[in-house]
Amino acid sequence: MAVWTWAPDWSEAISETLAWLTDVLTSPAGVEQARALRRHPRRTFGVEFVVQGSDRTRLDLALHRDGGQPWLLPIWPDVDVLPAALPAGAASVSLTTANLDYQAGGRALLLGDTAADYELLDVATVEADRLVLGASVARTWPAGTRIYPVRLARLVELDLPRLTDQHSRASATFQAVEPCDWPVWTPDAVYLGHPVLADRPDESEDLTHSMTRLMLVLDNDVGLPQWTDTAGRAFDARQHRWLSAGRAERARLRSILYYLRGRQRRVWVPTHAEDLVLAADVAAGSIVLDVRAVGLADGDLPAARRHVRIEAPGGLAWHRRIVSASAVSAEVERIEIDAPLTAALPRLLESGAPRLLESGGVRLTEPMPVALARLDVLRISYMALCRGSADSISIEHMTDSYGVARCNTTFQGTDVPGID
Secondary structure, X not given: OOEOOOOOOOOOOEEEEEEOOEEEXXXXXXXXXXXXXXXXXXEEEEEEEEEEHHHHHHHHHHHHHHOXXXXXXXXXXXXXXXXXXXXXXXXXXXXXXXXXXXXXXXXXXXXXXXXXXXXXXXXXXXXXXXXXXXXXXXXXXXXXXXXXXXXXXXXXXXXXXEOOOOEEEEEEEEEEOXXXXXXXXXXXXXXXXXXXXXXXXXXXXXXXXXXXXXXXXXXXXXXXXXXXXXXXXXXXXEEEEEEEEHHHHHHXXXXXXXXXXXXXXXXXXXXXXXXXXXXXXXXXXXXXXXXXXXXXXXXXXXXXHOXXXXXXXXXXXXXXXXXXXXXXXXXXXXXXXXXXXXXXXXXXXXXXXXXXXXXXXXXXXXXXXXXXXXXHOOEEEEEEEEEEOOOEEEEEEOOOOOOEEEEEEEEEEOEOOOOO
């Protein structure tokens, strides 16, 4: 089987697209049923290459010979280098494998300075600090040699503009032809049965936000059109941009995308804006919050503005439903929430665990009501229950996995029976 050994041009980002397929049925009231049609996403890479000299000729011949067959494709963003020389006959390769795309029963690629200088390795098992090989290494590789995980992929699009008689620029698109699994996201917070996406978006550029309604229009082209708002509410469409740096953050981003599965699964998405501002301190056990007047008491609370996220220093956050709102004065409104603010407070272990006490061990109590000073609140944001607006989402790998990746998506508000 042919191996793609031509290194990418990192002056251009490598794009990776994950495409799920979801059948979404929407009722006139806005309630949806979302059914996943693919067990695994289709995974596509778009990449640029600059080839010259014998590598250019070698690529030309390989494309004519094997262009219609699947390729063994290195996953370029997951590149690493050998920390020490790898001797011939070695049965394992020492490297950190966490958050990379190595698979037991898969392959890895050692790549030298040219496209002809490589070795394909069979991976028997993946451990935290090494790859255990199914067959020993054929030759000695020096420290600093690049190593990649490998996936089976098909070349679906190729453009080869000629730069000079010795140089060409290749623009290629590959699609994986094997299932590409990844661990799904484990959320830090769950509210009313759905995860809360607490990640603040990258705001280095403006984030789009719009509202839509399910309007039924009856128009006979003669009289005035008749409009009916069948759901009786607005649905937010809010852009979210990730800028993830380092392997752990980038792996977490991928896990979130695998959890969402395109348009299928729902999450709570805060606006991450300062929507409400406390006007007074909150007493311990209180379910009443005084906030600056913004019009909450002017009418019924909209469905997408009944749930809030309250953030405080130290990573504390509460998710609550606004039950009612009333005017206190022209400057202050009073909202009632469905439960008091609580926190699990650490305390010394009781007798019976002296060794832990000696080491300063602590454990968490049952959640206790807490007071909240007005100036200790970082922000109070509205939250809406959303799903992804598209089944396809792209990750833009600006550098390899040690560096930065960008990702844009839009969350579409949705309605779920029993949550208002």
